[in-house]
Amino acid sequence: MSKIRVYELAKELKISSKELIELLMNEFSIDVKNHMSVIEEEDADLIKELLAEKEKEEKDKNIIDEYEEQIEEEVNKVKKKKKKKNENKEEKTDENASEVIEIGETITVKELAEKLGKPAADVIRTLIFTGVMAAINQEIDFETAEKVCEKYECIAVKKEETEELEELEEEEVSEENLVKRPPVITVMGHVDHGKTSLLDYIRKAHVTSSEAGGITQHIGAYTASLNGEKITFLDTPGHEAFTAMRARGAQITDIVILVVAADDGLMPQTKEAISHCKAANVPMIVAINKIDRPGANIDRVKQELAEEEVLVEEWGGDTIAVPVSAKTGENIDQLLEMLLLTAEMQELKADPKRKAKGTVIEAKLDKGRGPVASLLVQNGTLNVGDSILVGSTYGRIRAMFDDKGKKIKSAGPSIPVEVLGLSEVPEAGDRFTVVKDEKTARSMAEARKEKIKDESFRASTRVSLEDLYNQIKEGNVKELDIIVKADVQGSVQAIKQSLEKLSTEDVKVRVIHGAVGGITETDVSLATASNALLIGFNVRPDTNATAAAEREKVEIKTYRVIYDAIEDVKSAMIGMLEPEYKEVVHGKAEVRATYKISNVGTIAGAYVIDGKIIRNSEVRVIRDGIVIFESKLASLKRYKDDVKEVGTNYECGLSIEKFNDIKEGDIIESFTMQAIERKKL
Incomplete structure (x- = not known):
């Protein structure tokens, strides 16, 4: 009986592999691991029939839905008119309320006037009356701005720099604006296993020849196309750079292609690359290269992968392995198709309408052009003229180039670009974010520099066996x-x-x-x-x-x-392991008399009836057999002298922290909590 792969059927039905997998598992109770799994032809025919019926039902519903939508729209129009009237009434009642304005450490006179909604000349006049001479573009401190706000019956609230940084990081994601983005791929593997040859073949086959020249040297990343779908490749020096970026908190890779030579098998660097991928929790596709070589042994490679706990699909695992030849181009298209399918399963999405944010791929200082940085936009759209904060660096984008060296005005998610206009050379792995203006970017960059300086004084907290x-x-x-x-x-x-x-x-x-x-x-x-x-x-x-x-x-x-x-x-x-604690009771004393001393509190004259009372120990006050308070012993005396402890049948004077309601007949119990070292796991 013939069989068909899930992704092939999904393509035929014009739906995503993920949707088809959900349909198979929920509607037909067919256990499917991923898009590479195979199903029987009979099941495939049943699915086709089911989808055809659903399509027909939807067409019938559309006419009714359209009619209902028209009625709903008319009802909503009436509701909106009523709502506007109510809002206008509310606005009038709120006009007299005090306005709250957020201001940073400093603010220009022009910005303050805009926030107050007053002419700049009026604000300057108010400043002169308060004894401050300032021009329209001059900065004033928060205290001065606060006085001006009081004159206009407004409340000034200080906005901390850290709050601004948090706001940048936690900008709200609108589900409506999310669109599909190209996957970002990193190629890793052992030296001389064909990483560069594979990238070269993809570049020649899927990027036009006129665009291919000098891509790698120019930007360190490029985009290729397959069936109208874009794929972004990062051309990094290897897993050292991959890990260096991850160490800086920049998880920019969506999928890793692990290149293994069919005639050589797994080598130390390949094993290291596998460890790096697992630690980063990034999906991996194995490209078994050099299958055109005489000594190629694909099964041996799969066996060695299994030893490293990487099971390929044919062996019951979930790792896709594609035998390829970077020399002849055999199965390269299949490898790219698998990349797109894996990306489809990940549902990679981004919001192109928000402010751009992403990561620095690499950066250098060019003699003629100044600091030059290669950026990967991960979310939003980056435009020429945008002010950006990059790590502890800032700048305004003067010019932007794509992976082919062409000047561009904007770049969307998963697109690599080269930018000019930064104040300093940033580090690879630095995060960048678009801010409202260059002044904000500069002040935030300075705040970050100060923070880095403070942190450098403190010892790095790496994990060690001792602590x-x-x-x-x-x-x-x-x-x-x-x-x-x-x-x-x-x-x-x-x-x-x-x-x-x-x-x-x-x-x-x-x-x-x-x-x-x-x-x-x-x-x-x-x-x-x-x-x-x-x-x-x-x-x-x-x-x-x-x-x-x-x-x-x-x-x-x-x-x-x-x-x-x-x-x-x-x-x-x-x-x-957190230590276990046990309570050790040292002794009990009975309160025989109480004395109230001003500025000290209540002192108890007590008689030790059992064990001993220890200074600085924890105590509990027991009245009629009920514990009414627990605290620490504040003082312990014999006559006028402070003592460390008082034994059985001796009198003493004591006071308890934060407790003055001591009465005659109360029992004071002295105890400590002792940590028990965990000996066994």
């Missing part, structure tokens, strides 16, 4: 990410399995990367991005790795005995 509990005490399930490097593969597997077995309901241990060889700078960069521990077994860090670890405050622990490594992690995990 693990202090660093990860929030959240119910704690995660401890670990990177393992060892001298032989057997040791890597043994340590990985032993550490992951330590996971409990309270603490989860996750080995995000394990490999053979010395500890390198790449390992440190992955640890930085993932806030992970670096454990080395019979290996040492090289000079660059040591320098990077010191700079990034990443802890590297090296061991020669596996048992020691496991015990250290186990101890750290015990430290992550």
Whole structure:
């Protein structure tokens, strides 16, 4: 019996793969994993019939719906007229109410006049009467502006810089304006496995020859087209840049193409790339390249991928693997189609009508043009003339170029551009946001610089075995990410399995990367991005790795005995568990007399009837067998002397913090809460 793939049927029915999967699972109870799954021809025919019937029903409904809509529109018009009348009445009653105006640390006279809705000349006159001489474009401080607002019966409220930054980040997303955007793809893999050849072939086949020249060198990103759909490719140096960007909080990649040579199999850099993808939680499509070579073995590659916990679809997993040849172009179109289908399943959307925001891909200082930055617009539309805040840099876009070097006036979501007009060279991975004007951008950039300066004085809070509990005490399930490097593969597997077995309901241990060889700078960069521990077994860090670890405050622990490594992690995990507490009662005293002293409160004359009363301990007041108050002992004296403790059958004077209602006959119980160290997981 013939079968058909889900995405092929979706294309035939002119609906998305996601819609078809939902239909199959809900209406027909057919278990479908993803768009690459296959279904029987009989089921496909039933679906076609069902959709045809639904289409016919919808056509019949349309006539009735149109008529109902017309009636509804007429009713709404009448309602709107009534609403306007009511609003006008409300406006008249609110005219006398005081207006609230938000002002930053400083404001120009012109801006203040606009906020007050008064002529600038009137505001200048008011300033002169308050003893301040200021021109229309001159800045005045908040206190001066507040006095002016009082004269006009307005209330001035200080708007903090941090609030403005938060507003930029948390701009409301309108569901109505969301449109489909092109996916952003990064190509990763081992050296000489054909990453560049693959990109070159895609560029030649799907970008016209007149546009192809110098793209990579020009911007570090470009767009290709397939069946009218756009795809944006990031041409980065590899997973080091990918991780460096992720370490800065810039998750810009939607899908990763992992290139593996069919004649070479998985290499150390490929395994590292897989670890980076998993840590970033980015969907991955494997391109098994060089299938035209004589020694190509696709099944061996799939086997090696399975060993790294990457199961391809044919083997019951959910990772798409496409055998390709960058030399002959075999299956390249199929690879691009899989990219579009994966993007379709992710439902990548953005709002082109909002203010633009995105990430810096790369930046440089050009002798003739000044600071030049390659930006990837992730949301909104970026226009020439926009004022932007980029990390701790700012500027106004003077000129903008697309990936072909052509001058453009605007760029929408997922489009890479090169811009001129920044004050300084930003860093790769910096976030950019469009703000209302250059003055706002400058003041925000300065505020960020100050914040960065303050933070640099404080020690970096990287995770370490010694203070693990202090660093990860929030959240119910704690995660401890670990990177393992060892001298032989057997040791890597043994340590990985032993550490992951330590996971409990309270603490989860996750080995995000394990490999053979010395500890390198790449390992440190992955640890930085993932806030992970670096454990080395019979290996040492090289000079660059040591320098990077010191700079990034990443802890590297090296061991020669596996048992020691496991015990250290186990101890750290015990430290992550919140300690248990038990109450230790020290003694009881009976109140025999009370004295009220001004400026001190009530002092109790007590007799210790059991155990001892300890100074600075916690106490509870018991009256008629009922606890009426709990607090700390404020003072403890024998005659006129302060004492640390008073034993059984001795008299003492005491006072209790925040409690003066002590009465004769009350029992004062002294106790402390003692932390019990957790010994077992």
